[in-house]
Amino acid sequence: MKGAEKAVPAISTDDFIKGLWRENPVFVQVLGMCPVLAVSNSAINALAMGLATSFVLVLSNTLVSLLRHGVPRQVRIATFILIIASFVTVVDYLIQAVSLELHRALGAFISLIVVNCLILGRAEAFASKQSVSRSFLDGLGMGLGFTLALLCLGAVREILGSGALFGVALFPAGFQPWTVMILPSGGFFTLGLWLLFFNYLRVRKPAVREAVPGGTP
């Protein structure tokens, strides 16, 4: 098996895991900030946006990988965008069919999944060069990592800004919500704090092990 792996890279769980933590699209790669900041004002919006993006990411990664031998280099970006835009349109119709309320809450940001650089980035950097199964796993991992990050922001912002989580009130009646947290500026505050936390974890670990002197990546 070791020998075979060198010739054709086999599927490994790392394709899936890396998107969740080590190469998390939001906290490590800092990609797709527009929906991260705009739609994370409540946990349910964050979850819906994350899942919609994951859906597009998995399907576009799979299709791009499937077609990778038939698409010449010169027109690859055009075909990627065409594929991504089609899946976004599909998601848009599906969300409208599931819930108009949700569609209203997410508003223009569903259509804007097209220009989320995370999706084009994965198509170009990974799916256009790798096998279908690896691209599928990569899309799934990155998508779930993105969803997880959005949920981290959405939960904090909803708890502080509305005193609730997934619409369930958490505090007694006297709680005065921090309205600023569900306004756009609250998105920046929360993202900043999460980035601080994740970078602290990443820097501290090597420093404790004394593997990297200084520890700043």
Add this chain to the structure above:
Amino acid sequence: MRTTIRVDVSPSSASWPMYRALVGVGVLCGLLIVSVYLLTQPVIARNEAHALQQAVLEVLPGAVVSASFALTAEGGFRRAGDGDDPQRLVHAAYTSRGQLVGVAIEGRAMGYQDVIRILYGYAPQRQRVVGMRVLASRETPGLGDRIEKDPDFLANFTALDVTVTADGLSIEHPVQAVKQGAKSAPWEIDGISGATISSAAVAGILRASTAQWIPLVYRGRAVFVRSGAVNEGG
């Protein structure tokens, strides 16, 4: 010069794979979108109709069924069909025994951030607005969005006076916005301090929309009442 810009699409040329890829992917994506559209369209239309029906029944307490009517060029009303302009529609609502509860009318205008759309219920027998609901708004959370939930503000719309003048052409006392707590007449709307612009926008929508629609609906009320009796018979 001419040869450099000539486009050769024969299968042997170097650009053939590019055309094949772009056209092929385009056709594939087009098919995908069209099939998803055809599959989801009936569900989406049903969702929209259901949401509107819910809103109509909410602003007209006591109603259980609703029917849409379109404004005709002569200023009367008839049962709405498929191709009618949504801006010229009103929705009559009835009790389970076919009695007219009232007519729901949609209004829209600019708020603090974006267009606010509201639906209000008008009871022609009592000549009052009896309910109001915000259909769409992007007002500031915690401040402007109190127009949707604030119980004191919503209480303005349980018996708002929109009595039509004797000639039936206009409203005796146009709807008027006042400061919070200053309401003294049944045609005035108490604002929300802290959501001044948003609450004034809702009052403005009602003022303009009632002035335009209420005299028409009041004069045409016989059509709505009769339609309820027909419903009951059928």
